[in-house]
Amino acid sequence: EFYSSTSGLSQLLRTEVVLLAELQNYVNEISQHAEALQSEIDAIKVEHLSAADSIEGYLNNPVNAFRLIKRLHSDWQTFSDSVEREASRTNYLEAMAKHQQNLSFPTHEDFVGSALALTRLQQTYQLDVAELASGILNGIKHGTGMSWQDCFVLGQHLYTMRDYNNTVPWLKQSMQLLATQSYGTESGSLDFMESVAEYHQTLGDYENALDLVNYVLYLVPEERPHLYEKRELLEELIRDGVRHGLLHETVRSPTDYHISQEFRLYEQVCRGELKPSARSQRPLRCRYQSNKVPFRLLQPYKLEELHLDPLIVQAHEVVSARDIRILKRLAGPHIQRSTVYSLEGSEATAAPYRTSQGASFDYTKHRAMWRLSRNVGDLSGLDMRYAEMLQIANYGIGGHFEPHWDSFPEHHTYLENDHDGNRIATGIYYLSDVQEGGGTAFPFLPLLVTPQRGSLLFWYNLHRSGDQDYRTKHAACPVLLGNKWIANVWIRERRQDHVRPCDIYRDNEISLPYRDFN
Ligand SMILES: O=C(O)CCC(=O)C(=O)O
Numbered sequence: 001e002f003y004s005s006t007s008g009l010s011q012l013l014r015t016e017v018v019l020l021a022e023l024q025n026y027v028n029e030i031s032q033h034a035e036a037l038q039s040e041i042d043a044i045k046v047e048h049l050s051a052a053d054s055i056e057g058y059l060n061n062p063v064n065a066f067r068l069i070k071r072l073h074s075d076w077q078t079f080s081d082s083v084e085r086e087a088s089r090t091n092y093l094e095a096m097a098k099h100q101q102n103l104s105f106p107t108h109e110d111f112v113g114s115a116l117a118l119t120r121l122q123q124t125y126q127l128d129v130a131e132l133a134s135g136i137l138n139g140i141k142h143g144t145g146m147s148w149q150d151c152f153v154l155g156q157h158l159y160t161m162r163d164y165n166n167t168v169p170w171l172k173q174s175m176q177l178l179a180t181q182s183y184g185t186e187s188g189s190l191d192f193m194e195s196v197a198e199y200h201q202t203l204g205d206y207e208n209a210l211d212l213v214n215y216v217l218y219l220v221p222e223e224r225p226h227l228y229e230k231r232e233l234l235e236e237l238i239r240d241g242v243r244h245g246l247l248h249e250t251v252r253s254p255t256d257y258h259i260s261q262e263f264r265l266y267e268q269v270c271r272g273e274l275k276p277s278a279r280s281q282r283p284l285r286c287r288y289q290s291n292k293v294p295f296r297l298l299q300p301y302k303l304e305e306l307h308l309d310p311l312i313v314q315a316h317e318v319v320s321a322r323d324i325r326i327l328k329r330l331a332g333p334h335i336q337r338s339t340v341y342s343l344e345g346s347e348a349t350a351a352p353y354r355t356s357q358g359a360s361f362d363y364t365k366h367r368a369m370w371r372l373s374r375n376v377g378d379l380s381g382l383d384m385r386y387a388e389m390l391q392i393a394n395y396g397i398g399g400h401f402e403p404h405w406d407s408f409p410e411h412h413t414y415l416e417n418d419h420d421g422n423r424i425a426t427g428i429y430y431l432s433d434v435q436e437g438g439g440t441a442f443p444f445l446p447l448l449v450t451p452q453r454g455s456l457l458f459w460y461n462l463h464r465s466g467d468q469d470y471r472t473k474h475a476a477c478p479v480l481l482g483n484k485w486i487a488n489v490w491i492r493e494r495r496q497d498h499v500r501p502c503d504i505y506r507d508n509e510i511s512l513p514y515r516d517f518n
C-alpha cells in the first residue's frame with residue numbers, strides 16, 4: 001500500500017523511471033525506422049517529380065523504366081518486409097509485461113486512498129480547488145499542477161463514491177483547465193464537455209451545466225443543434241428554481257461524525273483558527289529541566305508546558321539526529337498499514353480515519369529505542385516496565401488520525417494476559433518536522449501541537465481516580481506537505497502510584513461533558 005505512508009512512494013518513482021526509459025527506447029526505435037522509410041519515400045518522390053514534367057519523356061528513358069520496374073518488383077516488397085520485421089512494438093509490449101511483474105505499482109486502493117486524501121486536505125484546510133489543482137499549497141507553489149484529465153478523473157471518482165459536493169468543484173476545474181488549452185473545437189473535446197455538462201445536470205447543478213452548453217455552442221454554433229434544446233431545458237429548470245438531482249437528494253446523514261460540532265472544532269484547531277485563550281496561556285512556563293537520576297548525569301532539556309489541566313508538556317531536543325536516523329532505518333522495512341481497535345471486538349482493522357503505516361518494537365531491540373523509553377521515564381517518573389511496545393509510524397499522503405482517546409473505554413475487555421490496566425499516559429516523539437499541517441490537535445482544549453523533530457509530547461490520559469479524562473481527545477491533522485514520522489509510547493496504570501497516587505475522590509466529573517460532546 002503506497003498512499004498510507006510516504007516512505008514507499010520513492011519506489012513508485014523508480015518504477016516510473018524504468019517505464020519512461022522503456023517508452024523512450026520504443027520511440028527511438030520507431031523513429032529510426034520511420035526515418036529510414038521516409039528517406040525511401042523522399043527518393044521515390046523525387047523520381048515522380050521529374051516524371052511529372054513529362055511522363056512520356058521520363059519513361060522513354062530505359063534507365064527510368066528499369067528503375068520503376070525494379071522498384072515495384074522488389075523494393076516495395078522490401079518495405080513490407082521491413083515493416084513486418086519491425087519488432088519494436090512487440091519488444092516494448094513484452095518488456096512492459098515483464099515490468100508489470102517485477103516493479104512496484106499502486107493498486108486501486110492506492111488510487112482511491114490518494115483521491116480521498118486530496119479531498120480531505122481540501123476540506124480540512126479549506127483549500128481552493130483551483131489553487132490545489134495548480135500545485136499551490138497554502139499560497140506556495142510546489143511543482144507542477146494537475147491537468148484537466150487529472151481533475152476530471154478525480155471528479156469522476158468522487159462521483160462514483162457519491163461524494164457529489166466534492167465532485168462539482170473538480171469537474172468545474174477540469175473544464176476551466178480544458179478551456180485554457182488549445183483543444184478548441186476538436187470533436188473529442190466537445191464530446192467530453194457535453195458529457196461533463198451531463199454530469200452536472202444529473203447532479204442538479206444546472207448553472208454549471210448551462211455554462212458548458214453555452215460554451216460548446218459558442219465554439220460551434222452550427223454543429224450540435226440538439227444543444228439548443230438542452231439550453232432551453234436548463235434555462236427553464238433554473239428559472240423555475242427546480243432543486244432535483246443527486247446534489248440535493250443525498251443530504252449527508254446527520255449522524256455522520258464529519259459534520260458534527262466536535263469535528264468542526266477539530267478542523268478549526270488544525271487550521272489554527274481556534275487557539276487557547278491568552279488567559280489560559282499566561283500561567284504556562286518553559287524551563288530548563290535537569291532531572292536528578294541516581295548515578296547518571298543527564299543533559300538538561302527544555303520543558304515547555306502546553307496545558308495545565310489536563311497536563312500536557314513538550315520536551316525539546318531530547319532525541320539526537322543520529323538516533324532519529326537509526327529509528328527510521330530500523331522501522332522502515334517493517335511498517336505496515338496502521339490498524340485501530342473496533343468497538344465491537346478486539347480485532348484490529350485498517351480504517352479510513354487513520355491513514356498511516358506503523359510497526360511495533362521491543363525497547364530492547366536497539367539502544368536508540370531504549371533511550372526513548374528512558375527519556376519518558378526520566379521526565380515523568382513513571383515505571384517504564386509497564387509500557388506497551390514502542391510504535392513507530394509514518395503518515396502518508398494527507399495522512400491523518402481522526403479524534404480519538406488513547407485510553408481504553410470503560411468496558412474494554414483486556415487480553416487474557418494483560419493485567420497492566422489502562423493507558424495512564426501517552427508520549428509522542430516527533431521524529432520529523434512537518435512542513436505544513438500534520439499537527440497534533442486537542443479539539444477541546446483547543447490546542448494544536450506543531451511537530452518538532454526530536455521533541456517529546458507527553459500527557460496523562462486518566463484522572464487520578466483512574467477514570468478516562470475525556471478532555472484528552474486528540475488527533476493527527478492531515479499532513480499537507482512533508483513526511484511525518486512519530487514514535488508512540490503508551491504507559492499503563494499498573495504500579496504507578498508512587499508518581500501519581502490514585503485517588504478515591506472522583507475528580508473525573510470535570511471531563512464528563514466531553515465524553516458525548518455531540
Ligand atoms: O501523530 C500524531 O500527532 C498523533 C498520533 C496519535 O494520536 C496516535 O497514534 O494515537
Ligand SMILES: [Fe+2]
Pocket residue numbers: 404405406474
Ligand atoms: Fe492518539
